[in-house]
Amino acid sequence: MSQSVATKELAKKIINNEKTLILDVRNTDEFDNWKIEGENVEVINEPYFNLLDSVDPVVDKLDKDQEIIAVCAKGGSSEMIADMMEEAGFSQVYNLEGGMKAWSEHLEPVKIGDLSDGGALYQFVRLGKGCLSYFIESDGEAAVVDANRMIDVYEDFAKERGVQIKYTIDTHLHADHISGGRMLAEKTGGTYYLPEKDATEVTFDFAGLEEGKDITVGRTSIQVQPLYSPGHTIGSTSLIVDDQYLLTGDILFVRSIGRPDLAGKAEDWVGDLRNTLYSRYKELSDNLVVLPAHYSFAEELGKGGSVSARLGDLYQRNAGLQVEDENEFRKMVTENLPPQPNAYEDIRKTNMGKITPEVEEQKEMETGPNRCAVEG
Known part of the structure; x- marks a missing residue:
């Protein structure tokens, strides 16, 4: 089962300007309206529904050894995708606890x-x-x-x-x-x-x-x-x-x-x-x-x-x-x-x-x- 990351830990990374890679699995319209941002933050949007059968759509875009934080609206869909990615050989996938809802409140x-x-x-x-x-x-x-x-x-x-x-x-x-x-x-x-x-x-x-x-x-x-x-x-x-x-x-x-x-x-x-x-x-x-x-x-x-x-x-x-x-x-x-x-x-x-x-x-x-x- 994939690991999770709390909003506090993600906030520290962004404030300390650490390189951070986010995989946002919300629908594109939600993503376009509002996303996690920071000077050293890279965000890839791949809607959850595109990944349900397989995480292949993101395999070529991501390095299997890099740290990836998966994000969705409330933390459920991204947890499932993080688990699938781990099974596919990604070694450092973390799910953002509570998703964007929790992020909005930190x-x-x-x-x-x-x-x-x-x-x-x-x-x-x-x-x-x-x-x-x-x-x-x-x-x-x-x-x-x-x-x-x-x-x-x-x-x-x-x-x-x-x-x-x-x-x-x-x-x-x-x-x-x-x-x-x-x-x-x-x-x-x-x-x-x-x-x-x-x-x-x-x-x-x-x-x-x-x-x-x-x-x-x-x-x-x-x-x-x-x-x-x-x-x-x-x-x-x-x-x-x-x-x-x-x-x-x-x-x-x-x-x-x-x-x-x-x-x-x-x-x-x-x-x-x-x-x-x-x-x-x-x-x-x-x-x-x-x-x-x-x-x-x-x-x-x-x-x-x-x-x-x-x-x-x-x-x-x-x-x-x-x-x-x-x-x-x-x-x-x-x-x-x-x-x-x-x-x-x-x-x-x-x-x-x-x-x-x-x-x-x-x-x-x-x-x-x-x-x-x-x-x-």
Whole structure:
């Protein structure tokens, strides 16, 4: 029987830039929509049905002695194919436990840097979905920003670090993934922050995330300074942490900029988006390190698996920040848009508290890549 590999082991390989070969046995349309990616990852797609009688279709494409990780939607079909390949003489075939469903949920913590007075900032990279969340700690307290729904990961991390989660913060009302912010705050007795302009339809209590109202983590000088930065949503609010880091939510990414259409308001919000990117952020220090809530391309993963860039550098190289003509910019962000995220309307309703889907349904709703950026 073939061996298996856990999502954690695969994540380490990708983050460490190890050569990785994936045999994805899902249907081609599913594969084309969403796949495992990484700078040193090679992926071969051969649908399961083509391999049921024999693994001959892949024999000529693969070396029998190389390490191969077989992947399917949930781990069952790929396990069967991995067994067949082993019988055919392949010596190092591993099945990815839980398949793409499990891969979509894996969160990998990466340390971004130290903060004043002994604090630290961590980025949680959701490799299978491109979501990025943050853990700010200082003096026994922590704040979690843009949490995913797998909140036990943050709880376990806080326990390991010996800190209490006091605050959870969403930079905006998310449309591509279900937020864990409110649930995490409820479980830890913390305060949940959400921008009020994004919360006009929410059904629960929250604290307003507002510019001018700093959030202090611990007894140190780590100030989380909200900066109103509309455009992706009308309430989008960035965070300046410790005068070093700019958490941009879904407004500015390393390789692209946020899309303004996920609440059906592209024409209304494009002006806000331009003002945030071309005026408000321009007034900030070039040395701030931009930490977005998502990434779209494997090349955005830096050393150690983190996703970040200096603000001044992005003004030099991010194509979304180079469009001087306002009409051209408007055209770019209203016409050059990828398909909308899977089930994004239901995800928004879930994040408003209007509907409460079962866990399995939530997993299905989140299947597929994030699509919060204008295509670069």
